[in-house]
Amino acid sequence: MQQAVFEGTHLQTGDLLDIRVSAFDEYAVRPFNLQTMNQVGNNESKISQSSQSGPQGYLVDEEGAIIFPVLGRIFVKGMTMSQLRADLEKKLLEYLSDPLVSIRQLNFNITVLGEVKKPGQYTSPTDKVTLLQALGMAGDMTDNGDRTQVKLVRHENGMDQTYTLDFTDKNITSSPYYYLQQNDVLYVQPDANKKIIANVNPNRTLVFSVIGTAIALLSLIIRF
Incomplete structure (x- = not known):
């Protein structure tokens, strides 16, 4: 490798x-x-x-x-x-x-957000910072972090570019993005289980609201 x-x-x-x-x-x-x-x-x-x-x-x-x-x-x-x-x-x-x-x-800054224990911006005393070191600065991922879908946002040629990284891949240390650049942002997405828990579907909420209203009206009709 x-x-x-x-x-x-x-x-x-x-x-x-x-x-x-x-x-x-x-x-x-x-x-x-x-x-x-x-x-x-x-x-x-x-x-x-x-x-x-x-x-x-x-x-x-x-x-x-x-x-x-x-x-x-x-x-x-x-x-x-x-x-x-x-x-x-x-x-x-x-x-x-x-x-x-x-x-x-003097001001090499990286930002780590999402499912990490200590999200925020970090200033390194050296510009030689790897993906794994950045994750370590943020206290590693939480139990709900998706290690296979980590987003790296990098400003290149006047535009923000987004790359998807798999931290479970044994070849991560050979990635062209293994060493971070100034002002890079790492975003750790929640895993599938947390997405299901956190997901609130507006259409589903509307259906439940309509059903609740219908039940209330039916109760009034039966009462009278």
Whole structure:
């Protein structure tokens, strides 16, 4: 059985990134880090970045870009973090002889709903989150969860796409959806037994109402 390969999540609007640059020359690298650039008299980078993402990190804006000190505006939407890392290191070679870039996503969010013990939205400290790990965050399925019909909702190419996953399938770990993307939603449907219990058919209710009214009228007729 082939294991799914983690290729990294693709950056989206609203992602918040912690990006740090290191190099042998500690002084030369200062203007490229939010943590230290206030110590450098680079007012243009300071103003641009603070207006874009504040002190916590680099926010991917509505147009899919971040404002990076010295380098300016960089389009990142759709990139994986490894691709962005390679792109930044290439751009930084103009200023540094040995740049090393580390990137971490600060707000990787997934939502787990339906027949789970702790439904809600969860923020992971890493973007490498599997279907099984997401289910674990939500406390696993309830006894009424249908493990064969779990829905995954993912925003792709400007649209929400829905995929059906079978958690009882031994090949689930090789699924192309085994690793989650930013803002994915998992919905665990109720099993057949709970659907039967929860199902309220409006037509059936109407029939019972009509029968009840007829019985009441018949009782009045018999009484008189």
